[in-house]
Amino acid sequence: MSAKNIDWSELGFGYIQTEKRFVANFKDGKWDEGGIVDDANIVLNECAGVLQYAQTVFEGLKAYTTADGNVVTFRPDLNADRLITSCERLQIPVVPKEMFLRAVEEVVKANIDYVPPYGSGATLYIRPYVFGTNPVIGVKPADEYQFRVFVTPVGPYFKGGAKPITIRVCDYDRAAPHGTGHIKAGLNYAMSLYQIVDAHNNGFDENMYLDAATRTYVEETGGANFLFVTKDNKIVTPKSNSILPSITRRSLMVVAEKYLGLEVEHRPVAFEEVKDFAECGLCGTAAVISPVGKIYNHGEEICFPSGMDEMGPITKKLYETLTGIQMGRIEAPEGWIHKIK
Numbered sequence: 001m002s003a004k005n006i007d008w009s010e011l012g013f014g015y016i017q018t019e020k021r022f023v024a025n026f027k028d029g030k031w032d033e034g035g036i037v038d039d040a041n042i043v044l045n046e047c048a049g050v051l052q053y054a055q056t057v058f059e060g061l062k063a064y065t066t067a068d069g070n071v072v073t074f075r076p077d078l079n080a081d082r083l084i085t086s087c088e089r090l091q092i093p094v095v096p097k098e099m100f101l102r103a104v105e106e107v108v109k110a111n112i113d114y115v116p117p118y119g120s121g122a123t124l125y126i127r128p129y130v131f132g133t134n135p136v137i138g139v140k141p142a143d144e145y146q147f148r149v150f151v152t153p154v155g156p157y158f159k160g161g162a163k164p165i166t167i168r169v170c171d172y173d174r175a176a177p178h179g180t181g182h183i184k185a186g187l188n189y190a191m192s193l194y195q196i197v198d199a200h201n202n203g204f205d206e207n208m209y210l211d212a213a214t215r216t217y218v219e220e221t222g223g224a225n226f227l228f229v230t231k232d233n234k235i236v237t238p239k240s241n242s243i244l245p246s247i248t249r250r251s252l253m254v255v256a257e258k259y260l261g262l263e264v265e266h267r268p269v270a271f272e273e274v275k276d277f278a279e280c281g282l283c284g285t286a287a288v289i290s291p292v293g294k295i296y297n298h299g300e301e302i303c304f305p306s307g308m309d310e311m312g313p314i315t316k317k318l319y320e321t322l323t324g325i326q327m328g329r330i331e332a333p334e335g336w337i338h339k340i341k
């Protein structure tokens with residue numbers, strides 16, 4: 001779709017093909033320079049490693065227009081670092097940080113007309129990913145890979161304000177101890193699809209996963225970290241080796257401490273404690289924070305005092321401060337905002 005024909009206010013969270021993408025290939029033991037290409041399609045051998053054994057990892061971040069008209073990304077260096085961790089775990093040759101940052105910058109510049117204007121609530125979602133391309137039939141890592149970055153404009157996550165959601169404690173597990181829960185791999189999502197469809201069929205917005213070993217500690221949802229607020233306004237976020245380290249959650253912890261003067265605890269959180277918290281939210285790039293109003297657990301309900309009508313007061317302050325920093329209305333910590341244009 002031509003950027004000229006996009007009604008920013010009508011955008012949802014879906015794929016809209018833009019004009020340019022970045023592609024680099026790994027062959028004979030090294031990455032090529034990579035560059036911008038036109039073709040949105042990929043031709044792969046039927047036996048490509050990614051198709052047989054799911055050898056692929058990804059990232060997600062956004063570019064957007066700030067109050068003073070710059071086009072920026074938020075902490076892309078952390079996405080580059082996390083992609084390296086993900087690559088290492090799946091025996092994928094790491095995407096050099098320099099190439100990651102250059103690719104993000106080039107692809108945003110090449111699609112600059114698709115960056116939604118300030119105030120529209122829409123953003124340009126950036127999807128970097130790597131996958132094994134050569135034929136692999138015996139179980140082993142591929143020898144050749146492609147790193148690709150495309151962008152797609154997405155609408156405001158909350159149209160007409162953030163309404164609290166209802167989630168349920170899930171009977172399936174997301175990630176094993178010592179497994180792959182801490183990396184951003186497609187495989188962690190493939191096996192969550194059954195649960196999310198089932199949650200929706202039963203009237204829930206999301207699944208809360210507990211730790212697989214004891215089912216007594218809070219982990220995360222399929223794609224967002226938890227953040228809780230205690231009755232005395234302390235911020236508590238669950239800690240576990242099988243939780244994906246959300247950049248939004250890590251940034252909110254800094255905002256809570258340094259901007260709002262709140263005490264922050266990053267520690268294991270027993271499910272038993274959840275009923276005593278005052279507020280609950282889900283943190284991720286897409287929504288920043290989605291407020292949770294209710295948690296359903298096998299016939300019992302935990303209803304947070306903040307209710308089902310609006311975000312709790314602390315969640316709201318966190319949300320407004322972080323989005324203010326991202327949009328250039330509030331001064332950002334050193335290095336958080338990467339200016340592209």
Ligand SMILES: *Cc1c(COP(=O)(O)O)cnc(C)c1O
Nearest residue numbers: 223224225244246247248284285
């Ligand atoms: C991407 C992701 C998140 C959110 O991470 P952000 O860096 O904040 O976007 C949380 N949990 C899982 C499982 C994820 O894949």
